[in-house]
Amino acid sequence: MQNSCQRAVINIVIFEEWQMSRNRSSRCGTLQFWPRKRAKRIYPCVNWSQVGGRAKLAEAKPLGFAAFKAGMTHIHMIDARPNAPTQNKVVWRPVTVLDAPPLLVVGYRLYKQVLGGLAAVGESWFDAIPKDLDLARKTIPGKKKAESKPEELSDVRLIVATQPKKSGMAKKKPDVLELGIGGADVAKKLEYARAMLGKELSAAEALRAGEWLDATGVTKGYGFTGAVTRYHIRIQGRKDKQMHRHPGSIGSTVPRKVDWRVPMPGQHGFHTRTEFNKKLLMIGEDGSKINPAGDFMTYGRVPKTFLLIEGSVPGVTKRLVVLRKAVRPQRKEVPIDIKYISLSSKQGV
Numbered sequence: 001m002q003n004s005c006q007r008a009v010i011n012i013v014i015f016e017e018w019q020m021s022r023n024r025s026s027r028c029g030t031l032q033f034w035p036r037k038r039a040k041r042i043y044p045c046v047n048w049s050q051v052g053g054r055a056k057l058a059e060a061k062p063l064g065f066a067a068f069k070a071g072m073t074h075i076h077m078i079d080a081r082p083n084a085p086t087q088n089k090v091v092w093r094p095v096t097v098l099d100a101p102p103l104l105v106v107g108y109r110l111y112k113q114v115l116g117g118l119a120a121v122g123e124s125w126f127d128a129i130p131k132d133l134d135l136a137r138k139t140i141p142g143k144k145k146a147e148s149k150p151e152e153l154s155d156v157r158l159i160v161a162t163q164p165k166k167s168g169m170a171k172k173k174p175d176v177l178e179l180g181i182g183g184a185d186v187a188k189k190l191e192y193a194r195a196m197l198g199k200e201l202s203a204a205e206a207l208r209a210g211e212w213l214d215a216t217g218v219t220k221g222y223g224f225t226g227a228v229t230r231y232h233i234r235i236q237g238r239k240d241k242q243m244h245r246h247p248g249s250i251g252s253t254v255p256r257k258v259d260w261r262v263p264m265p266g267q268h269g270f271h272t273r274t275e276f277n278k279k280l281l282m283i284g285e286d287g288s289k290i291n292p293a294g295d296f297m298t299y300g301r302v303p304k305t306f307l308l309i310e311g312s313v314p315g316v317t318k319r320l321v322v323l324r325k326a327v328r329p330q331r332k333e334v335p336i337d338i339k340y341i342s343l344s345s346k347q348g349v
Contacts, residue, residue, distance in 0.1 A: 033271065036266060038221075041218075043066075043322070044216040044272050045272065046064065046324055048063060049180075051063050051064075051325050059183060060185070061183070061206065062180070062181060062182070063206075064179055065100065065203050066103060067101075068299075068319070068320055069099075069313065069321050070317065071292075071296035071297060075341050076093075076339045077093055078337040078339065079091045080334040080335050080336070094312070095281060095308045095310055096311065096312055097290055098308075099169075099305075099306060100305045101164075102163065102200035103160040103179075104133070104160060104163055104200055104201075105126070105193075105199055106161050107197065108196075109157050110155075111156070112153055123159070127198075128198065132174065133174055133176075150190050151187075153190070155181075157178045158180075158196065160178075160179050160201060167303070168295075168299060168302050177322070179206075204283055207323065209281065209282055210280065210336050211333060212278070212280075212326035212329040212333070213277075213280055213323045213325065213326055214276050214277070215275045215321055217321040217322070218272055218273075219271050219316075220315070220316045223267070225266075227264055233263050236248065250262050273314045275312075276328060277326055277329060277331070278313065278323075280323075281336055282336070283307055286304070290308070290341060291343070294346065298317045299318060307323075309323075
């Protein structure tokens, strides 16, 4: 009798603990990414103010780079992480291949600290801009002459344009975006920007193998979808008012509004997302070392400069990915020793 009572008490305690853990569990459908709205443009917009103060660069250099996503493959490399279970052993890693043709510096923009953040106070453009960039230049509003003094400025950023003709895909219109410049001296930043005006910026000048980066891109778009696809809520049973893919109750009658936490249909995908701490494994200058048999699907061949990023990055093939210095690096850099790069066909045969 005593043993049965003890077992009953233990079962009650276990049930109560399970019920408490169930109540503490997260809601079905994460709110980590909010708001879930459509991106304003197909290539991302990066906040360079976050990385400017944390990337302690002694000299004025770009804080990032932009490249096109070509595809994925896998490599074999030596695991040099200290105290790792596979330390000094050959491990398998998936990698993303980015096509990184040089960026053309077409101008620079000056910023001044105002109440609430930074405000553009002037900009300067290269006089001999190629004809294929004229259309992209017109999309930049508020063209002003850079006449401010360095002591009155808070930041200087490069205005660069991608060169799709030098990549492995047939894309006509270049993308125009900003790149932050590292360093604490604004005068040196302005001097560097004036020196780079009209020149090409390569990936090796802005990045180095082994460092941690943040990858920003626009994810794959799925259009307008329901709550099940958008938030992964449970599909209801056959007796639930014949509304199987419905969230159920959407709130009380008072107050007469739907709370923003209720999973509802809307835009799914095509969001601007940033993945932190992606390791840059390799910067190559010969695309033949990375092109698989039959080329990358829906992309083609990488002609020259390429980047190898460990893991995946946001976005789909042919979409622009902006890399920046890691805002919050959590690990130390370790030496990279790649033993093998897979060049097998990605055609699924």
